[in-house]
């Protein structure tokens with residue numbers, strides 16, 4: 157019997173219209189857990205590096221986390237993996253909501269799409285009955301509107317629907333998959349879904365999931381719930397409000413946005429708006445939010461309620477995606493009323509709330525600097541808000557300049573030329589980053605940014621505090637009940653971290669300590685992404701309810717796989733390395749692992765080199781960031797080294813790269 161997972165994937169060949177229910181190998185679950193881990197294994201096995209994002213051979217995998225559908229609080233993530241049209245690397249975007257548990261209850265761990273449908277279709281998964289249905293009547297419809305129309309058409313109000321909007325249909329490189337209460341936005345996975353001709357996947361499931369040791373498992377769940385309650389009454393002192401409590405990231409309940417609005421750089425990631433958060437702005441935002449927010453809502457089986465439904469006058473209600481509350485407002489230098497209004501349209505179109513506003517502000521910067529001209533923007537309104545609506549419409553329709561901008565700032569700058577490159581300045585691995593421009597280099601952030609392969613906010617931060625606390629007594633208090641650390645040495649790292657002087661950024665934490673901290677943070681993110689856990693209850697937060705000490709127990713009693721901390725660490729390393737190998741095979745190298753030039757004002761090239769060298773060594777990668785033959789062997793990944801040797805990427809016997817390769821520099 158299989159526990160926690162169903163043991164079956166749904167394979168859909170869209171070219172032939174063929175659907176199969178395939179039993180999976182339980183040994184893969186032991187080695188790669190589930191969710192992201194087994195998604196990566198499938199992509200490695202079946203999508204060679206010659207396959208482009210928009211090739212029929214590319215796969216689009218909707219994978220549920222291993223513990224999704226069990227009573228584990230906050231475990232509801234769907235991990236959507238494919239090859240990204242924007243980065244040309246593996247994309248693994250995540251969505252919360254209700255979709256993953258529903259798929260498990262329908263009897264499947266993953267839906268794997270391959271090929272391309274000649275006509276627009278949607279999938280209807282109703283327990284054992286699975287159909288490919290015509291979606292021609294849904295062409296051009298909004299993502300949320302589509303979900304509602306499908307529920308009505310199927311007469312199944314409880315169906316969970318993941319859908320794309322116009323942006324996905326038109327293969328915008330930063331198109332998202334929307335799901336009512338969440339979305340998977342990074343990496344342009346919505347564009348791949350559109351390219352495959354799939355408008356939506358609707359799911360209804362009414363079956364059970366087996367738990368290996370139900371009593372032990374429930375005991376662990378109660379402990380987590382008790383801790384969440386305790387944390388509610390005991391917020392962490394001295395950190396910004398969204399980190400003081402749990403949830404990811406509580407933007408909807410919190411009104412004070414002084415920290416975000418004044419500390420990030422807005423527009424095209426250029427303008428730090430010091431002094432923005434006045435009493436008047438605060439009053440105005442509070443009034444707007446109180447009027448617009450209908451209620452606070454949660455994902456499946458989570459008490460945190462960190463999302464909110466938003467109703468703007470004359471517009472359908474939608475769910476606000478955490479940080480999107482700020483990105484449009486601040487990029488357009490406007491007010492919250494505008495931000496909440498345009499976000500409704502952007503959600504229906506299905507675009508990433510980080511990339512889209514930056515791309516639009518980038519276009520306006522090029523216009524202001526004469527690189528783009530009036531000819532590129534026929535009939536564009538004169539006001540900033542009007543221009544953002546205008547550009548959003550052009551982008552999702554790929555009309556005129558919108559067709560160029562739809563590929564994101566990296567590719568658009570290449571196509572526009574004439575110095576536009578200098579304005580595409582906020583990318584890592586060809587993907588728009590957080591509009592965060594800082595002063596002094598922070599070594600932990602530096603490594604998280606450089607080596608992160610998911611490229612979203614929750615995987616840049618982690619369980620270690622973002623900055624030193626000013627007073628030692630405050631730090632002493634913090635470490636007292638910090639039982640989540642994998643080892644007590646992390647407490648000492650933090651205790652000795654000072655805001656100024658010898659033990660401060662950028663030389664403290666030392667290279668060695670930084671590698672250790674980043675490895676811990678990364679490990680937790682990867683475990684979450686395989687189990688399907690929300691980062692807001694685990695890896696994104698300080699002192700979360702899930703950590704390296706209780707996760708093995710959840711896996712043992714839930715999935716029936718004997719697990720301890722070492723085995724779990726080894727499994728996470730295995731699929732983390734496999735993802736790196738997928739990207740290495742696609743041309744990613746050390747030169748791609750650098751934050752934007754202006755990310756920090758004060759840079760330290762020698763130290764940065766040491767940090768990257770140190771981390772590569774720590775991880776068992778060579779100086780190009782390629783996993784060595786020895787480290788692959790240790791993880792049971794000999795099949796990976798054989799492939800890399802055969803391709804001339806690794807040299808047999810030596811752990812150096814023998815071939816210079818570049819990530820594809822052509823648009824699809």
Ligand code: SF4
Pocket residue numbers: 230231232252253402403404453454455456458459460461462463690691692693
């Ligand atoms: S913390 Fe927020 S985002 Fe995470 S599962 Fe709960 S409601 Fe969803």
